C-alpha cells in the first residue's frame with residue numbers, strides 16, 4: 001500500500017494537486033471546510049470555486065497569461081481542461097460558466113477512486129505524514145496561527161497592500177532619473193519629478209478616482225504603515241508631498257533643482273525588468289490606476305505588470321521559508337500551494353497546485369525533484385517566490401518581467417514574445433517529461 005498524500009483546501013490549487021497526486025496512483029485525502037464552513041468569499045459547495053471574476057484572463061501567445069495556459073495544459077491541468085469545456089464568449093479572454101466550471105472539476109475529483117474527500121476545518125497541520133496546504137488567501141481559523149508557529153510571525157502575511165509594478169523598459173528615462181536620496185545608495189531608485197501643477201493635478205485625480213468596492217469581509221482598519229495613497233491624499237493636498245512623494249535629498253539633473261514632488265521606483269528583481277512605485281499602495285480601480293500613471297512624468301506610457309491591491313491575503317514569506325519544490329525548508333513533508341505561496345491569481349494558484357501535487361508524489365517515490373527554470377512562466381513564478389535575494393516580498397502574477405529574457409536581444413517586441421512563447425513550451429515539455437520519467 002502506497003503512503004497517502006493529504007491536501008487541505010479544495011480550491012483551484014488543492015483540486016489540481018489532488019488530481020496530480022492521484023494520477024500517479026497515490027491514495028489522496030482531500031479536505032476542505034466546505035460545505036459546513038464557508039469563508040466570507042466562498043458561497044458554493046463545489047470545489048475550485050471562482051470567488052470573484054469568471055475570467056481566467058487573456059489567451060494567445062503574446063501575453064504571459066496565455067503562455068501560462070499552454071504550459072498548464074502540457075502538465076495536464078484540470079483547470080484548463082474544464083475552462084475550455086465550459087468556456088463562454090469573452091473576446092480575447094478565457095471566461096467560463098463558473099458553476100459548470102467548478103461542477104466539472106468536482107465531478108472528476110469525487111469520481112476518482114484514488115481520492116477520498118472529507119469535510120473538515122483544520123486548526124493545525126497534523127504532526128505526521130505528507131501534507132499540502134492549499135487553504136488560500138482566506139485561510140481560516142487556527143491553521144493561520146499554526147503556520148505562523150511553524151514559520152515565524154515575520155514570515156506570514158495577513159494583508160496585501162501592494163503598489164503597482166511597471167515594466168522597467170516602459171519608463172521614459174528622458175524624464176525620469178536615477179538617484180538615491182542624499183546620494184546614499186548610488187543609483188538604486190528611478191525618480192519621476194513633478195512640478196507644482198503636475199502634483200496638484202495628480203492629487204486631484206487620486207481623490208476623485210474610482211475605488212475598488214471593498215468586499216464585505218475585508219478589514220476596514222488601515223494600518224498606518226500601508227496607508228493607501230487615496231486615503232493619504234484625502235487627508236490634505238500636502239500629505240503625500242510630506243510622505244512617499246517627498247522631494248528631499250533629490251535633484252533633477254535636467255534642471256539642477258529639487259523637484260516639487262518625486263515618485264520613486266525601486267527594482268523588484270535583480271534584472272531590473274520590474275519596478276514598483278514606492279509607497280504607492282492603492283485600492284483604486286485598475287482602469288483608474290492606468291489613467292493615474294499617465295499623469296506622472298516618465299510613466300505616461302508605462303505598462304503595468306501588476307496592479308496595486310489592498311485586501312486580506314494570507315501568504316507565507318516564501319523566499320525565506322519555501323524551497324524551489326514548494327515544501328518547507330525546515331519541514332520538507334509540508335508543501336504549500338496556491339495563493340498561500342505568494343502567487344496571485346486563479347491560474348497562478350492552480351499551477352502551483354499542479355507542481356505541489358507532482359512534487360509531493362515524487363518525494364514519496366524517493367526520487368530527486370526536478371526544478372523548473374525561468375524560461376517558463378510557471379518556473380519564473382516559482383523562482384520569483386523562492387528567490388532569497390528578494391526583500392519586501394509581495395505576491396506576483398504571471399508577466400514577462402519575471403521570465404528570463406531571450407539569449408540574444410530581439411528588438412521587435414512581437415517577435416520577442418513569439419520566441420519566448422515557443423521556448424517556454426519546449427522547456428515545459430522537457431520538464432514534464434523528466435517528472436513523468438521519475439515515477
Ligand SMILES: Cc1cc2nc3c(=O)[nH]c(=O)nc-3n(C[C@H](O)[C@H](O)[C@H](O)COP(=O)(O)OP(=O)(O)OC[C@H]3O[C@@H](n4cnc5c(N)ncnc54)[C@H](O)[C@@H]3O)c2cc1C
Nearest residue numbers: 009011012013033052053122135136140338339345346349
Ligand atoms: C475576494 C477575492 C477575490 C479574488 N478575485 C480574483 C479574481 O477575480 N481573479 C483572480 O485571478 N484572482 C482573484 N483572487 C485571488 C486568487 O486567485 C483566488 O483567491 C484563488 O481562489 C486562490 O486559489 P487557492 O486555491 O489558493 O485558494 P481558494 O480557491 O480560496 O481555496 C482554498 C480552500 O481552502 C479552504 N479552507 C480555508 N481554510 C481552511 C481550513 N482551515 N480548513 C479546511 N479548509 C480550509 C476553503 O474553503 C477553500 O475551498 C481573489 C481573491 C479574493 C480573496
